[in-house]
Amino acid sequence: MSNDIILETRNLTKRYGGVHALEDANFTLRRGEHVAIVGDNGAGKSTFVRQITAVEKHSSGEIHFDGSNVEFKDPLEAREAGIETVFQTLALADDLDVPSNLFLGREIFRFKLGPFSVLDRKAMRDRTLEALKTTAVKIPNVDNAIRNMSGGQRQCVAIARTAAFASKMVIMDEPTAALGVQETAQVENIIRGLKERGIPMILISHNLRQVFDLVDRIVVFRRGRIVASLNKDETDGNDIVSYITGVKGASDAAVA
Amino acid sequence: MAQAAHGLGGLKYDPAKRERPQELNVFIALVAIVVAFELLGRLFIGDSFLFNTRENVEGIFNWQRLNIIILQVSIVGIIAIGVTQVIINGGIDLSSGSIVGATAMITMSFAQTALVNGNPNPKAIFGDWAMDLPVLVPVLVGLGCGLIAGFINGGLIATTRIPPFIATLGMMVTARGLSKWWSNGNPISFPTESYAAIGKGLMPVVIFVLLALLFHAIMTYTKYGKHCYAIGSNEQAARMSGINVNRHKILVYSIAGMLAALAAIVLSSKNLTAQAGMGVMYELDAIAMAVIGGVSLQGGRGSILGTVLGALIFGVIISGFTFLRLDAYYQEMVKGVIIVGAVVLDQWRQRGRSRG
Numbered sequence: 001m002s003n004d005i006i007l008e009t010r011n012l013t014k015r016y017g018g019v020h021a022l023e024d025a026n027f028t029l030r031r032g033e034h035v036a037i038v039g040d041n042g043a044g045k046s047t048f049v050r051q052i053t054a055v056e057k058h059s060s061g062e063i064h065f066d067g068s069n070v071e072f073k074d075p076l077e078a079r080e081a082g083i084e085t086v087f088q089t090l091a092l093a094d095d096l097d098v099p100s101n102l103f104l105g106r107e108i109f110r111f112k113l114g115p116f117s118v119l120d121r122k123a124m125r126d127r128t129l130e131a132l133k134t135t136a137v138k139i140p141n142v143d144n145a146i147r148n149m150s151g152g153q154r155q156c157v158a159i160a161r162t163a164a165f166a167s168k169m170v171i172m173d174e175p176t177a178a179l180g181v182q183e184t185a186q187v188e189n190i191i192r193g194l195k196e197r198g199i200p201m202i203l204i205s206h207n208l209r210q211v212f213d214l215v216d217r218i219v220v221f222r223r224g225r226i227v228a229s230l231n232k233d234e235t236d237g238n239d240i241v242s243y244i245t246g247v248k249g250a251s252d253a254a255v256a
Numbered sequence: 257m258a259q260a261a262h263g264l265g266g267l268k269y270d271p272a273k274r275e276r277p278q279e280l281n282v283f284i285a286l287v288a289i290v291v292a293f294e295l296l297g298r299l300f301i302g303d304s305f306l307f308n309t310r311e312n313v314e315g316i317f318n319w320q321r322l323n324i325i326i327l328q329v330s331i332v333g334i335i336a337i338g339v340t341q342v343i344i345n346g347g348i349d350l351s352s353g354s355i356v357g358a359t360a361m362i363t364m365s366f367a368q369t370a371l372v373n374g375n376p377n378p379k380a381i382f383g384d385w386a387m388d389l390p391v392l393v394p395v396l397v398g399l400g401c402g403l404i405a406g407f408i409n410g411g412l413i414a415t416t417r418i419p420p421f422i423a424t425l426g427m428m429v430t431a432r433g434l435s436k437w438w439s440n441g442n443p444i445s446f447p448t449e450s451y452a453a454i455g456k457g458l459m460p461v462v463i464f465v466l467l468a469l470l471f472h473a474i475m476t477y478t479k480y481g482k483h484c485y486a487i488g489s490n491e492q493a494a495r496m497s498g499i500n501v502n503r504h505k506i507l508v509y510s511i512a513g514m515l516a517a518l519a520a521i522v523l524s525s526k527n528l529t530a531q532a533g534m535g536v537m538y539e540l541d542a543i544a545m546a547v548i549g550g551v552s553l554q555g556g557r558g559s560i561l562g563t564v565l566g567a568l569i570f571g572v573i574i575s576g577f578t579f580l581r582l583d584a585y586y587q588e589m590v591k592g593v594i595i596v597g598a599v600v601l602d603q604w605r606q607r608g609r610s611r612g
Contacts, residue, residue, distance in 0.1 A: 075496055076495070076496065076498050079496075079498070080498070091490070091492065091493040091496045091497065092490065092493055093485070093486040093489035093490045093493050093494065093556070094489050094490060094556065095485055095488070095489035095556035095557050096482075096485055096486060096489060100482060100485075100486070104482075104486055104493070104494065104497040104498075104499070105494070105497030105498035105499050106497075106498065107479055107482065109479070113478075115478070115479060115480045115483075115504070115507060116474060116478045116479070116480050117478060117479045118477050118478055119477055119478060119479060119482060121477075
């Protein structure tokens with residue numbers, strides 16, 4: 001396996017009872033590469049991501065991450081290995097402020113004393129402001145509980161957290177699905193920032209304009225199979241749509 | 257300018273328009289209730305609730321009454337501190353009153369003195385070996401009892417995933433049974449002098465205030481506190497963020513158990529005796545103090561300061577009813593109404609906020 005590849009799945013398969021939600025997915029992601037996964041509802045996009053992040057156990061197949069065959073026990077282990085994910089359902093604590101949410105589970109301490117370690121609230125706040133500024137996220141007051149913020153602001157906090165701690169790879173599952181125009185632009189800026197930092201990303205999106213704007217390569221899922229893997233420069237919207245709808249590539253499964 | 261640092265991305269933020277902290281609301285309620293009792297007192301019985309009206313006593317305020325108020329709530333207040341962190345963590349603890357009973361019985365058995373007025377201790381539980389032990393022994397035994405009970409609570413909740421309500425209800429019944437079985441329902445009395453000193457005079461108040469300060473700091477400035485709020489707010493998110501939720505829950509309930517045990521030590525020392533029925537309904541009083549103080553039963557919100565203020569409201573109301581020469585029966589009825597009222601107010605506040 002080439003050292004250039006950060007993630008590779010081989011014959012990754014997931015069955016729910018008799019339903020083949022994902023079949024023989026062969027997928028590779030290079031270091032620094034941004035790949036979009038597109039496809040109709042129920043095409044297996046989210047299922048594919050859930051196998052990689054170990055939210056679900058795959059039925060068969062292999063996942064290679066950062067040079068080794070991995071078998072993550074739970075999403076936490078995947079995160080510790082360096083895969084940061086923005087899930088469709090936000091993983092935020094509503095009653096905590098922005099710095100607390102950003103640093104949840106990886107707090108900065110003044111001094112260590114087991115569970116009673118004293119937090120360095122100023123450092124966390126400063127680093128939060130820094131992270132939010134570089135991502136140009138609009139938050140009226142970071143000391144407010146997340147509960148009091150709009151859906152877009154909350155999503156931005158979740159994405160800023162992912163971007164701030166991203167080490168090896170980022171997965172975003174429809175990060176702009178519920179956002180307004182301005183907020184969508186902000187999220188796209190965060191994604192461009194990741195590209196500049198050379199952090200590879202898998203983006204699930206229904207928005208083809210966004211996909212063509214942001215990524216290097218587009219992988220099309222249809223009925224649980226990968227039917228196409230196309231470089232952005234060698235394809236166009238019509239081409240992608242014909243793959244999504246099955247006009248093209250209906251018979252043979254492609255190798256992504 | 258601080259304001260510019262707040263409003264990220266060009267959004268304006270006015271610190272003056274910030275939401276009023278819940279504790280301030282509770283404090284205003286406390287002042288309002290005191291004023292109400294003062295007015296009612298002057299109107300109906302011609303006496304002051306707050307101020308000194310006797311000529312043979314020095315001072316502007318009626319210190320005697322104020323002392324009674326705070327002394328009255330300080331022992332249950334110690335329990336309420338533990339209960340507060342449990343509720344913030346998204347749980348509930350119904351067992352604290354029974355832990356008080358069981359711990360008081362067991363602790364007192366190790367705190368007895370051999371000779372009472374020259375005669376052997378008539379209430380002796382153990383033989384001579386358990387008489388006149390250093391005060392540290394009963395204190396450690398007591399804290400150990402609370403730790404074990406709390407650990408079992410937390411362990412059950414974390415490993416079997418049964419609701420905290422059920423787990424601690426089981427402990428409530430079991431521990432009460434244990435406290436009755438321990439000496440066949442007989443009271444245990446005559447502690448050593450050093451044990452009796454623990455709860456003497458205003459010592460319960462001192463212990464309560466010190467613990468409140470300590471736990472205020474823990475809940476505000478440490479990882480432990482932050483994770484309590486995080487788990488109570490969104491347990492799934494806390495788990496996904498790498499917090500060891502199970503271990504944290506066991507720790508939270510263990511600390512609550514130890515605080516209940518400490519209350520038992522102070523109470524049995526103050527009363528110079530332990531009885532199987534000690535601490536009945538204390539768990540509900542403690543929960544009421546927390547709820548009145550703005551701790552949300554849904555978890556994630558509240559503070560130790562709020563609970564302390566809630567405890568004071570509790571004490572003022574009981575003392576105020578006595579002051580107005582109303583029956584104790586009214587006290588209990590009004591207590592019930594206040595608890596429900598506090599929760600309803602909290603729900604309204606939540607609805608108002610989520611709309612905004």
